[in-house]
Amino acid sequence: MSAPAExxxxxxxxxxxxxxxxxxxAAADAVLSGWVAQxxxxxxFEAAFAERVGAGHGIAVSSCTTALHLxxxxxxxxxxxxxxxxxxxxxATANAVRYVGAQPVFADVEPDTGNLTVAxxxxxxxxxxxxxxxxxxxxxxxDVHTLRDRCADWGLALVEDAACAIGSTIGGKSVGxxxxxxxxxxxxRKVVTTGxxxxxxxxxxARAERLRRLREHGMNAxxxxxxxxxxxxxxxxxEVGFNYRMTDIQAAVGLVQLGKLDAMVARRRVLAAxxxxxxxxxxxxxxxxxxxxxxxxxxxxxxxxxxxxPVGRDALLxxxxxxxxxxxxxxxxxxxxxxxxGHPHGPLPVxxxxxxxxxxxxxxxxxxxxxxxxxxxxxxGAARPSxxxx
Ligand SMILES: *Cc1c(COP(=O)(O)O)cnc(C)c1O
Numbered sequence: 001m002s003a004p005a006e007x008x009x010x011x012x013x014x015x016x017x018x019x020x021x022x023x024x025x026a027a028a029d030a031v032l033s034g035w036v037a038q039x040x041x042x043x044x045f046e047a048a049f050a051e052r053v054g055a056g057h058g059i060a061v062s063s064c065t066t067a068l069h070l071x072x073x074x075x076x077x078x079x080x081x082x083x084x085x086x087x088x089x090x091x092a093t094a095n096a097v098r099y100v101g102a103q104p105v106f107a108d109v110e111p112d113t114g115n116l117t118v119a120x121x122x123x124x125x126x127x128x129x130x131x132x133x134x135x136x137x138x139x140x141x142x143d144v145h146t147l148r149d150r151c152a153d154w155g156l157a158l159v160e161d162a163a164c165a166i167g168s169t170i171g172g173k174s175v176g177x178x179x180x181x182x183x184x185x186x187x188x189r190k191v192v193t194t195g196x197x198x199x200x201x202x203x204x205x206a207r208a209e210r211l212r213r214l215r216e217h218g219m220n221a222x223x224x225x226x227x228x229x230x231x232x233x234x235x236x237x238x239e240v241g242f243n244y245r246m247t248d249i250q251a252a253v254g255l256v257q258l259g260k261l262d263a264m265v266a267r268r269r270v271l272a273a274x275x276x277x278x279x280x281x282x283x284x285x286x287x288x289x290x291x292x293x294x295x296x297x298x299x300x301x302x303x304x305x306x307x308x309x310p311v312g313r314d315a316l317l318x319x320x321x322x323x324x325x326x327x328x329x330x331x332x333x334x335x336x337x338x339x340x341x342g343h344p345h346g347p348l349p350v351x352x353x354x355x356x357x358x359x360x361x362x363x364x365x366x367x368x369x370x371x372x373x374x375x376x377x378x379x380x381g382a383a384r385p386s387x388x389x390x
Contacts, residue, residue: 010324012326012375016364026256030247038224039223042245045246049199049254054174060198060199062196062198062244063187063197063244065198067199071211075130080102084131085097087108088114088333088348104334110350112291114138116132118147131159134158135160136160136164136175137300138331140168140290141168141295158179186199191299192257192261197246213241215245216243216244220235220236264297267365268297275301275372283306283383300331302330302359303379304353309382310383314329
């Protein structure tokens with residue numbers, strides 16, 4: 001152990017949300033308005049968000065996890081049905097399938113994007129497959145145009161887990177445009193945050209109406225509609241629903257965040273390009289990059305370690321941590337977690353390789369070049385232990 005250096009530089013976080021006075025004021029205004037549950041600000045956020053992604057309707061909910069659950073309920077999926085999902089995803093993707101009693105079937109991913117493809121989906125498709133839940137992992141757009149066509153041929157519903165992908169594009173258009181159902185997250189680890197929160201987008205008006213009911217106990221008239229009416233509205237409960245509502249305080253913050261989205265994505269892409277440039281000289285590291293058909297928001301800037309990298313991924317995380325840098329293991333693989341022990345699956349070699357040998361580097365709106373240089377220096381030292389004097 002070395003003695004603590006004088007004025008050691010502050011730790012570099014892996015991610016911090018870009019929140020400021022404007023969000024604080026918007027939240028305060030919502031509180032002072034006296035309407036704090038789902039109300040006018042949620043409606044405004046839904047409209048602004050749907051417009052931003054080019055979808056007909058937005059239905060705000062409490063998280064992306066609940067958005068995924070409702071999307072699968074709205075497709076009437078249940079016991080006996082199989083839904084193809086990547087194992088290489090945050091565990092909520094697979095769990096949502098379990099919530100409706102259906103069976104998640106893990107498909108492998110392609111090495112470059114970490115996403116499902118037509119080929120990996122086709123490899124695990126059976127007569128019981130009803131839907132595919134594709135993830136735009138870490139903000140890297142999946143090739144959904146190709147997948148949508150094939151799923152249509154196969155008679156399968158394609159749901160998009162766009163938790164990480166606000167601001168990512170395919171052919172210049174927002175991810176989610178043209179999606180049957182897309183689910184979004186506003187958790188602080190994502191680019192746009194409301195603390196907790198989620199959204200479903202769709203072009204289907206009837207399905208949007210059902211989703212609005214499902215998030216509010218299956219009621220045929222929302223609290224906001226009843227409040228706005230001058231005559232008593234007697235609600236009824238059309239099916240078993242949930243309380244998955246977003247609050248107006250969260251939506252107020254979301255509206256401000258949405259206004260900053262272009263600036264946030266632009267900044268992340270500048271920092272990602274600078275990482276690319278600096279890491280070119282570090283042997284054994286392959287950074288994630290844009291696919292040919294689209295552009296990511298670099299919500300997660302991950303690097304894959306070569307099989308012969310001098311230290312393993314977890315040791316590298318420790319090296320970074322000792323240098324005052326918070327990185328994270330790469331995207332998890334659900335099938336390796338205790339919650340899925342014994343769950344049947346085929347071979348998932350790419351999933352296991354990426355999940356074992358990748359890490360997510362710090363990247364946040366206010367990151368300085370000096371902070372980025374520190375990250376690169378630590379990685380460089382680990383990649384060339386002899387040069388570093390080890
Ligand atoms: C973060 C994330 C979720 C869950 O989002 P919450 O809003 O925290 O529920 C789901 N899927 C993916 C791919 C995610 O990254």
